Amino acid sequence: MRLRVEKLVASVSGKLVLRGVDLELGPREINLLMGPNGAGKTTLLRVVAGVGSYVIHGGRVLLDGEDVSGLPPHERARKGIGIAHQLPPRVSVKARYFLERLRKIHGFEGDVESYARALGIDHLLDRDLFHGFSGGEAKKFEVLTLVVQKPRVALLDEPDSGVDIEGVRAIARIVEELRSHGSSILIVTHGGAIARFLPRIDVVHVMVRGRIVCSGDPSILERVVSEGYSALAKVSSSA
Amino acid sequence: MLKELAWRALTKASPYGPDIDLGKVAASVIGESRTVASHISSAPREALSSAKELGLDLESSPATYLQVDRGDVYTAVSRRLAELGVMVMSIEEAAAKLPWVEKYLWRAILVDSDKYTAFTELFGRHGYFIYVPRGTRVREPISACLYIHRPGTAQLVHNIVVVEEGAELNLVTACWAMPTRALHIGVSEFYVGKGARLTFTMVHRWREGVDVRPRAAAIVEDGGEFVNYYVHLGSARSLQMFPTAILRGSNARAYLTSIVSARSSSTLDIGGRVIIEGVDSRGEVASRALVADSSRVWLRGELVAKNVGRGHIDCKALKLSSESLAEAIPSIRSLVKEAMLTHEAAIGTISRDEVEYLMSKGFSENEATSIIVRGFLEIGIENMPSRLRNYIDRTLDQVARAATL
Ligand SMILES: Nc1ncnc2c1ncn2[C@@H]1O[C@H](COP(=O)(O)OP(=O)(O)O)[C@@H](O)[C@H]1O
Ligand SMILES: [Mg+2]
Numbered sequence: 001m002r003l004r005v006e007k008l009v010a011s012v013s014g015k016l017v018l019r020g021v022d023l024e025l026g027p028r029e030i031n032l033l034m035g036p037n038g039a040g041k042t043t044l045l046r047v048v049a050g051v052g053s054y055v056i057h058g059g060r061v062l063l064d065g066e067d068v069s070g071l072p073p074h075e076r077a078r079k080g081i082g083i084a085h086q087l088p089p090r091v092s093v094k095a096r097y098f099l100e101r102l103r104k105i106h107g108f109e110g111d112v113e114s115y116a117r118a119l120g121i122d123h124l125l126d127r128d129l130f131h132g133f134s135g136g137e138a139k140k141f142e143v144l145t146l147v148v149q150k151p152r153v154a155l156l157d158e159p160d161s162g163v164d165i166e167g168v169r170a171i172a173r174i175v176e177e178l179r180s181h182g183s184s185i186l187i188v189t190h191g192g193a194i195a196r197f198l199p200r201i202d203v204v205h206v207m208v209r210g211r212i213v214c215s216g217d218p219s220i221l222e223r224v225v226s227e228g229y230s231a232l233a234k235v236s237s238s239a
Numbered sequence: 240m241l242k243e244l245a246w247r248a249l250t251k252a253s254p255y256g257p258d259i260d261l262g263k264v265a266a267s268v269i270g271e272s273r274t275v276a277s278h279i280s281s282a283p284r285e286a287l288s289s290a291k292e293l294g295l296d297l298e299s300s301p302a303t304y305l306q307v308d309r310g311d312v313y314t315a316v317s318r319r320l321a322e323l324g325v326m327v328m329s330i331e332e333a334a335a336k337l338p339w340v341e342k343y344l345w346r347a348i349l350v351d352s353d354k355y356t357a358f359t360e361l362f363g364r365h366g367y368f369i370y371v372p373r374g375t376r377v378r379e380p381i382s383a384c385l386y387i388h389r390p391g392t393a394q395l396v397h398n399i400v401v402v403e404e405g406a407e408l409n410l411v412t413a414c415w416a417m418p419t420r421a422l423h424i425g426v427s428e429f430y431v432g433k434g435a436r437l438t439f440t441m442v443h444r445w446r447e448g449v450d451v452r453p454r455a456a457a458i459v460e461d462g463g464e465f466v467n468y469y470v471h472l473g474s475a476r477s478l479q480m481f482p483t484a485i486l487r488g489s490n491a492r493a494y495l496t497s498i499v500s501a502r503s504s505s506t507l508d509i510g511g512r513v514i515i516e517g518v519d520s521r522g523e524v525a526s527r528a529l530v531a532d533s534s535r536v537w538l539r540g541e542l543v544a545k546n547v548g549r550g551h552i553d554c555k556a557l558k559l560s561s562e563s564l565a566e567a568i569p570s571i572r573s574l575v576k577e578a579m580l581t582h583e584a585a586i587g588t589i590s591r592d593e594v595e596y597l598m599s600k601g602f603s604e605n606e607a608t609s610i611i612v613r614g615f616l617e618i619g620i621e622n623m624p625s626r627l628r629n630y631i632d633r634t635l636d637q638v639a640r641a642a643t644l
Binding site for chain 1: 590592595598603607610617
């Protein structure tokens with residue numbers, strides 16, 4: 001397994017958010033993570049990436065079998081865990097300068113600007129990061145950082161929320177390119193808008209109240225969209 | 240007349256910055272007469288190599304001025320620039336050789352502005368005279384360095400830079416000190432002719448016991464442009480400066496930018512003033528200060544509109560310690576109806592969210608801090624020659640690295 005999350009239990013501000021999460025992501029797979037608002041999807045991604053002020057009560061995160069649970073976020077990123085944040089903070093640094101530094105630490109030799117053009121965000125490069133970016137622009141920029149990082153595991157937190165159709169298509173194309181170059185991809189999505197543009201989805205996981213309640217083939221996506229999460233939650237808890 | 244005014248101003252304190260007792264300093268400079276003037280190739284190796292550390296290769300510069308302590312001056316002007324009529328020499332030499340130089344002395348700055356200008360008139364030695372004739376555009380940077388080598392030196396210089404109508408000069412100056420105890424006063428008067436352009440980049444690296452009092456003013460004629468780009472790298476015990484750009488002509492421009500890093504127990508009082516006299520002239524005062532340890536920093540900005548024009552002040556401080564003090568004091572004053580003057584000021588610190596975001600992308604905490612600091616220091620200036628831009632970029636990289644060590 002590329003990424004294995006084992007029995008992860010975590011809380012934030014005294015509130016238990018992850019209640020024993022198990023999840024596996026295979027090499028060159030694209031998995032979706034779905035679940036109602038507040039289920040803990042963002043928390044899971046952030047805990048895997050090592051960011052945030054979460055208290056970890058138990059469990060492990062393994063990257064290609066190596067336990068990275070104790071590592072600070074930058075070391076996890078250097079080892080190949082990349083995260084596209086749902087809500088990146090404003091950072092007072094020019095986007096171009098940031099990307100230049102990012103390219104250096106990750107040894108990226110491609111043409112960052114052409115990817116920025118493909119995502120329709122090349123006009124943002126001379127601005128400070130996320131200062132006055134629209135929601136969609138921030139998502140696209142986060143995807144651009146993954147291109148430069150070429151991570152072993154790419155975690156994308158709602159890359160298709162608030163993004164126009166053309167944008168979702170461009171993001172999907174880049175996600176597929178990352179996958180074809182060897183990244184494993186975990187995407188948090190609500191309506192599954194991005195799924196329509198991806199040639200293949202391997203597994204869909206559903207998280208409810210801090211647990212993965214079911215993992216299976218892409219037909220789950222259809223069921224979630226038509227029936228909602230409650231049906232799935234019942235099925236899995238009675239199983 | 241000048242001397243008399245100076246004598247009378249010898250006890251006149253500056254309104255800003257800690258006061259310095261010049262009485263003790265005077266004793267050290269009276270009666271001293273040593274002077275050397277020669278080609279840059281005979282300059283002390285150690286002065287040339289420390290200039291290199293500040294990014295300036297004086298021997299390969301198309302024109303250069305180096306002054307060591309008070310009396311030793313080394314210069315060079317490439318044949319090409321000499322043929323164009325570009326001059327670089329000591330102000331003492333210029334005043335002796337060229338009678339017309341006198342009309343530029345104390346015209347942009349009053350000799351009795353304060354005790355520091357007065358003291359320089361009475362006890363100063365040298366300073367550079369740089370002249371670019373009408374219509375001559377010199378894009379490649381010319382360098383001037385003022386270096387203090389001997390402990391206790393009072394380096395008091397009077398610089399004059401004249402950029403005639405339609406000419407251009409990109410002047411890069413570096414000032415630094417080896418000893419831990421010294422005084423530097425630099426009086427600089429800039430004359431920017433019609434449609435002329437002067438970028439004046441000044442990099443300072445001092446030591447803990449050095450007091451620094453630059454006194455600078457520019458007079459800018461119609462359509463002229465004056466860019467003052469100041470970077471303070473090292474600690475000084477105290478630094479106070481408040482350069483003034485007088486936009487005498489119409490459609491003139493001035494950008495006064497200061498980027499300072501304050502560490503240990505430094506007191507820095509910096510900023511700039513733009514006086515809009517000509518119609519449709521524009522000025523900007525921008526300051527960035529990194530405020531660390533127990534340093535204290537005042538960022539001043541002043542715009543005075545005596546005619547229709549525009550101006551903006553932008554002062555920002557990034558506090559890196561809680562013992563330090565930062566204060567921003569922007570001031571705007573309009574004497575006419577149609578001027579548009581604005582200001583913004585901010586004092587903040589590095590937010591945890593920013594650092595964490597960068598860490599999630601693979602930067603260590605130190606790298607993240609230095610990226611944020613570097614981003615904070617960036618002030619875009621248009622139309623800088625690329626070699627100068629690169630030089631400034633490298634210098635700011637140094638500031639950012641040093642601030643996060
Ligand atoms: N910093 C925080 N402080 C308090 N509660 C938080 C914090 N972060 C997340 N939570 C709570 O944890 C739960 C899970 O949040 P999150 O992981 O963002 O959910 P999802 O991404 O699935 O919508 C929510 O109830 C949310 O309000
Ligand atoms: Mg979320």
